[in-house]
Amino acid sequence: MPEPFRVILFIVFVMAFAGLNAAYLVWCERKGAGHIQRRIGPKEVGPYGLLQPIADGIKLMTKQLFLPKGVDPVLFMVAPLMVMVPAIMSFMVIPFSETFVAREVNIGLLMIFAFASVNVLGLLLGGWGSANKYAVIAAARCVSQNIAYEIPMLITTITMVMVTNTMNLNEMIRSQSGWFFHWHIFRLDMSLMMPVAFLIFFICSLAETNRAPFDMAEAESELVAGAYTEYPGMGFGVFFMGEYANIVIGCALTTILFLGGWQAPIPFNPAGFLGVIWGLFWFFLKLYALIFTVIWIRWTYPRTQFYELLNLSWKVLIPFSLFNLILTALQIKIFPWL
Amino acid sequence: MVPLFSAEGLSSLIFIFIVMTTVLGAVIATHSERLIRAVTGLAICFIGVAGLYYYLHSPFVALMEMLIYVGAVCVTIVFAVMLADPNPTGGVLKKSIFTGPLSFGLGIMLFWGLSALAGKTAWVAPAGRVNDGSLEEVGRALLTNYSMAFELISLVLLLAIIGALVLARGGRTRAGGES
Numbered sequence: 470m471p472e473p474f475r476v477i478l479f480i481v482f483v484m485a486f487a488g489l490n491a492a493y494l495v496w497c498e499r500k501g502a503g504h505i506q507r508r509i510g511p512k513e514v515g516p517y518g519l520l521q522p523i524a525d526g527i528k529l530m531t532k533q534l535f536l537p538k539g540v541d542p543v544l545f546m547v548a549p550l551m552v553m554v555p556a557i558m559s560f561m562v563i564p565f566s567e568t569f570v571a572r573e574v575n576i577g578l579l580m581i582f583a584f585a586s587v588n589v590l591g592l593l594l595g596g597w598g599s600a601n602k603y604a605v606i607a608a609a610r611c612v613s614q615n616i617a618y619e620i621p622m623l624i625t626t627i628t629m630v631m632v633t634n635t636m637n638l639n640e641m642i643r644s645q646s647g648w649f650f651h652w653h654i655f656r657l658d659m660s661l662m663m664p665v666a667f668l669i670f671f672i673c674s675l676a677e678t679n680r681a682p683f684d685m686a687e688a689e690s691e692l693v694a695g696a697y698t699e700y701p702g703m704g705f706g707v708f709f710m711g712e713y714a715n716i717v718i719g720c721a722l723t724t725i726l727f728l729g730g731w732q733a734p735i736p737f738n739p740a741g742f743l744g745v746i747w748g749l750f751w752f753f754l755k756l757y758a759l760i761f762t763v764i765w766i767r768w769t770y771p772r773t774q775f776y777e778l779l780n781l782s783w784k785v786l787i788p789f790s791l792f793n794l795i796l797t798a799l800q801i802k803i804f805p806w807l
Numbered sequence: 808m809v810p811l812f813s814a815e816g817l818s819s820l821i822f823i824f825i826v827m828t829t830v831l832g833a834v835i836a837t838h839s840e841r842l843i844r845a846v847t848g849l850a851i852c853f854i855g856v857a858g859l860y861y862y863l864h865s866p867f868v869a870l871m872e873m874l875i876y877v878g879a880v881c882v883t884i885v886f887a888v889m890l891a892d893p894n895p896t897g898g899v900l901k902k903s904i905f906t907g908p909l910s911f912g913l914g915i916m917l918f919w920g921l922s923a924l925a926g927k928t929a930w931v932a933p934a935g936r937v938n939d940g941s942l943e944e945v946g947r948a949l950l951t952n953y954s955m956a957f958e959l960i961s962l963v964l965l966l967a968i969i970g971a972l973v974l975a976r977g978g979r980t981r982a983g984g985e986s
Contacts, residue, residue: 541844544843544847574866576866576867576870579871579874582874583870583878584873586873586879586882587877589882590850590877590881590882593882594843594885597843597885597889608889612885615882616882616883636942
C-alpha cells in the first residue's frame with residue numbers, strides 16, 4: 470500500500486479509536502465505580518448498559534451549542550480543540566505493534582511530550598475564556614499542577630532515554646525483547662531505582678491528565694465542574710474525549726517505557742500478520758490493565774488537598790527522580806557493558 | 808512551475824500555510840486589545856515557527872520549540888495574565904502620533920537589515936548539513952562549541968531559581984491561617 474494512503478487509513482483508525490475509546494472508557498468508569506461502591510452502574514440501555522455511551526453521545530450532540538454571556542467567543546470555542554487535536558497527533562507515533570504505527574519517528578518520545586504540553590494551554594484558555602470564577606480557579610490550579618508534575622516526569626523520561634540511548638519508541642520497545650524480566654521495570658542492573666521510576670512516571674501521568682486523586686481542575690465538590698463548568702453539549706464532550714485520549718497516551722507511554730510495549734512476556738514472536746495481532750494483544754492487555762488501575766485509583770482514594778499535591782511533587786517526586794537520574798548515570802558509567 | 812498535486816507542490820503549499828500561520832500569529836499577538844488573546848497569538852506564532860524549523864530539517868529543534876515555547880513560556884505568560892484584570896476598560900496605552908510612523912520605519916529598517924544579512928551570507932547547501940538538527944549533533948554542539956553559552960544559560964536559570972526563592976520566602980507569613 471502506498472505510504473500516504475497507509476497514513477490516512479491510520480488517521481481514520483486513530484480518530485475512531487479515540488472516539489470509541491472515550492465512549493467506552495466512560496462506560497467502564499461508571500461500571501467500575503458502581504461495583505466499587507456496591508451498586509450496579511448503567512444497566513438500562515442495551516445488555517449490561519453497553520449502549521449507554523452511544524445514547525450519551527447522541528444526547529451531547531443534540532444539545533444546543535450556545536455561548537454563555539460574557540465569554541470570550543473565540544477562545545471558548547477553540548479551547549476544546551486544543552485539548553483534542555494534540556492528543557490525536559500523539560497517537561501518530563505510538564507503536565501499537567511492531568509494524569502497526571503511522572510513522573516511526575526518530576524523536577517520537579519528544580513529539581508526544583511536545584504535543585502533550587499544548588493540552589494545558591487548552592484547559593487554561595477554556596477556563597479563562599469562560600469568564601466564570603470556578604473555571605478561572607480551576608485553570609490556575611491546573612497550570613501549577615501541570616508545571617509541578619511535568620518536571621519529575623521529564624526527568625524520569627530522560628533517565629529512560631539514557632538507558633535506551635534512543636528517543637524512537639519502537640527502538641525502546643525492541644531493547645526490551647525476550648523474557649518479561651527484560652522489561653525496563655525489572656532491569657535493576659540498569660538502575661537500582663527502576664520500579665521507583667515506574668511509580669514516579671505513573672503518578673505523574675495521573676497528575677498530568679488531571680485524574681483523581683489529582684483532579685483539582687474538575688473537583689466537582691468544590692468547583693462545580695472546574696474548567697468545564699460553562700461548556701454545553703459537545704464542547705464538554707470534546708474536552709472529555711481529549712481527557713480520555715490523554716489517559717490512553719499516558720498509560721501507553723508507561724507501557725512502552727517500562728512494561729515492554731508490544732513485547733510478549735515470553736520470547737515468542739510469530740512472523741507476519743499473526744505477529745501484528747500478537748503484538749497488538751499484549752500492548753492492549755498492558756494498556757488496559759494500566760487504565761483499569763487508573764479507574765480503580767479514582768474510586769478508591771479521595772481527592773488530595775492542593776498543598777499536599779504540590780508538596781508531593783516538589784518535596785518527594787522531584788528529589789527522587791533527580792536521585793534516580795544521577796544513580797542511572799553512575800551505573801551506566803561504572804558498568805558500561807550492561 | 809511545480810504541479811500542485813505532487814510531493815513538492817503539496818509541501819510548498821504546507822510551507823506557505825506555515826508562513827501564514829506565523830505571520831497571522833504575530834499580527835494577533837501585536838494587535839489584540841486583550842492580553843489573553845495576544846498570548847494565544849503568540850502561541851500560534853510559535854507553532855508556525857516550529858513548522859519553519861521542521862522545514863529547515865531540524866525536527867528536534869521544532870519539537871523543542873513546541874515543548875518549551877508553547878508548552879512552558881506561553882503557559883507561564885497566561886498564568887501571569889490571570890493575575891491581571893480580566894476585562895481591562897479603556898485602551899492599553901495612550902498612543903502618540905509618532906508611534907505609527909516610527910514603528911513603521913523601524914520595521915522597514917529591521918526587515919531590510921535582516922534580508923541584507925540573509926542575502927549576503929554564503930549558506931551551506933542543505934545536503935551538506937543534513938545531520939545538523941539531529942539529537943546527537945545538537946548535544947555534541949552544546950557541549951563543545953557552545954559550551955560557554957550553555958553554562959551561562961544554566962547560570963541565569965540558577966539565578967532565576969534563587970531569586971524566586973528569595974522573593975517567595977519573604978512573602979510568606981503565618982498570619983493568614985495555616986500555610
